[in-house]
Amino acid sequence: MPVPPSGTSKPRKPRPSRAKGLRTTTGCLTCRKRRVKCDEKKPQCSQCSKAERVCIYGDIASPRTTLAADVGGAKADIPSAEASDSANTTSPAARAAINGDIDPQLFSYSPELRFDLSPLTLTASLPSPNSAPFEWYDLLAEDAINNIQKHNLGFDEICLSRRQTPVPESPVTEPLTQSPSQVRLHPESSTLEPWNSTETISLTENELPLFQHFVDILGPTLDLFDPLRTFSIIVPRLAVHNVGLLKSLLAVAARHIALNTETYLQHPSHGVQTRRPNTSDSYDENEHSIELSHAATQYYYETLRYLSQNLLYPSYTKSGEIIATAILISTYEMFDSHGSCSNGDWERHLRGIFWIQRSQDNNGESLDGLRRGAWWAWLRQDIWVALRESRRVLTIWRPTKRLVDLSPDELATRILYIAARCVDYAANEKHYDVNIRIEQGDKLLQALGDWHRALPASFQPIYAQAPSESVLFGPVWIHPAPYAAAMQTFHFARIIVLINQPSVGGINAFRQRQRLLDESVETICGIAVLHRQKDLPSTFVDAIAIYAAGLCVQTHAKQNAILQLLEKTLEISKFPPKSILNDLTNFWREES
Structure with missing residues (x-):
C-alpha cells in the first residue's frame, strides 16, 4: 500500500455550501442570520442571551434579508417587499429597531427598567x-x-374600632401556594368566603x-x-x-x-x-x-x-x-x-x-x-x-418587560410608569450635583424618546388642525381614548423633565428645549379640546396635563387660553379642585 508523501494532509470531505447545508429555517432572526441552532426560548433565546445579542422573532422573506445582530449593529438591509412580509410577524418596536429608528439596546434592556427606586x-x-x-x-x-x-x-x-379577637374562618382556608399577584380571581368562588x-x-x-x-x-x-x-x-x-x-x-x-x-x-x-x-x-x-x-x-x-x-x-x-x-x-x-x-x-x-x-x-x-x-x-x-x-412617588416596583415585548395596550400603561419616574425627578432635592442632575434628565428624556419611537401607528392622530392666530390650540384626535391619554401623559412627563433640568447650553439648546415644550403644550391642549363634554374619563388626564402645560407657557394669550380650557375641563371632571387655576395664575405672576 503506497505511503503518502511526507508533509501532505489527508483529504477532507467537501464542506456543504452555506447556501444549502448550514441555513437554519427555525428560530429567532438573529440565529437564522448567523446560521446557528436556536433553542427558540422567549423573549430571548440562549444563543442571543449568552452573547448579549438582539433577539427578535419573525419570518425572513428571503436569504437576502439581514439583521443587526449586535447591540450596536448597523441598520438592516431589507428590500421593501420583503420588509412588508416581515412586518406582519414582528412587533412595532422590533420593526423600528430593524429600520434603525430606535435604540438597539432596548432589546437587551429598556432605560426605564434601570431607574433608581424611590428613597x-x-x-x-x-x-x-x-x-x-x-x-x-x-x-x-x-x-x-x-x-x-x-x-x-x-x-x-x-x-x-378593630376587633381584638381573631375571627375563625369557615370553611378553613388553605394557605396560598402562590403569590397573591399570581392568583386568578374567580368571582364565582369568592362568594364562598x-x-x-x-x-x-x-x-x-x-x-x-x-x-x-x-x-x-x-x-x-x-x-x-x-x-x-x-x-x-x-x-x-x-x-x-x-x-x-x-x-x-x-x-x-x-x-x-x-x-x-x-x-x-x-x-x-x-x-x-x-x-x-x-x-x-x-x-x-x-x-x-x-x-x-x-x-x-x-x-x-x-x-x-x-x-x-x-x-x-x-x-x-x-x-x-x-x-x-x-x-x-x-x-x-x-x-x-x-x-x-x-x-x-x-x-x-x-x-x-x-x-x-x-x-x-x-x-x-x-x-x-x-x-x-x-x-x-x-x-x-x-x-x-x-x-x-414635590415628593417622589411611592412605588418601588420596576417593570421587567422590555419595550420591544409590549403590546400597544401595555405601551399605554408603561408611559404611566415613566411619568412617575419623571415626577420623582421633579421632587425637591436638598443637595444635588448639576452635572449629575443634567445626566439624570437626559436619561429620562432618552426613555421618553425610546417609548415614543416604539409606538405603533394607532397612537398617531387621525385628525389634527394646525394652530393659527385665531385657534391657539388646534384640535387633535387620537383614537382610541387610552392612546390619546397615553400621548398626553408622554407630553406631561416631558414637560416635567424639561422645566426641572438645568441647562448649560447656549442659544441653540434653549431653542431646542422651547420647541419641545411648545410641541407638548399644543398636543396636550389639542387633545383636550376634543374631549370637552364628550369624554368624561379622559378629562382627568386632560386636567393634570393641561396644568403641566400651563407651567411652561409664557405669552398672555396662551396663558388665558390655558385657563379657559382648564376651567371648562374641571367643570366636567370635578377633579383636581379649581384652586389650581389660582395656583397657575400666581405662578405666572411670580415668573413675570
Missing part, C-alpha cells in the same frame, strides 16, 4: 405584609374618628341609580388605561356579593354626583332619584347636593365599619375585594379632598394603599387583571399627589 419608600419604615392591611385601616379609622368628633357627624365611633354574601345583595330604589352611575361613568374613568375594564365589569360583579365593596362603590358614586348636581338635575336620566321633600318649591340643587353628600358620607363610614369587622379574616386581607375597596375609598377621598371634613386624608392614605398593595405583591405586571388594574389606578392618583407635594 422615600426604601428608607421609610414599612409594615410587615401581615400587618399592612391593619396599618392601612388604622390610618382611615383615626382620621374618620377625628372628623366625627370635630364636625359632630353623629356616627358611632365604637363601630370603627365567610366575609362575602352567597346571595346577590339587593339594591334599594335610591341605590340603583348610584350603582349605574358608577358602572357608566366612574368605572370607565378608573379603567381608562385598562383594556379588561376591571372597575366597569369585574368590580360591580364582586360588589353585589361583598358589603364593604358595595358601600365604597355607592360612596364614591354619591360623592361624584353631589359635585355634579346641576348637571344631573338637568338630565334626570343620569341623576339619582333621592327622596324629595313634599314642598318641592323649597327644594333646590344645593339641597340635593347636601343630601347626596350626607349619603356618600354614610356609605363611607359603613365601609369602614365593614372593614373593622372583617379584617381579621386572613383570606379577606389577601383578597381582590379589599384591593378594589381600597381604590374606591381612595377615589372617594380624592373627590372629597377639598371638602370641609378633609385635612389631607387622601394624600396620607395613599401610603396605606401602597402598603397593602406591597403586602399582596401587586404591581403593574400582576397576572390577575383586578390587581394589575387597581395598581395602575392607584399609581395615577399618586403621580398627581407626588407632583403637587
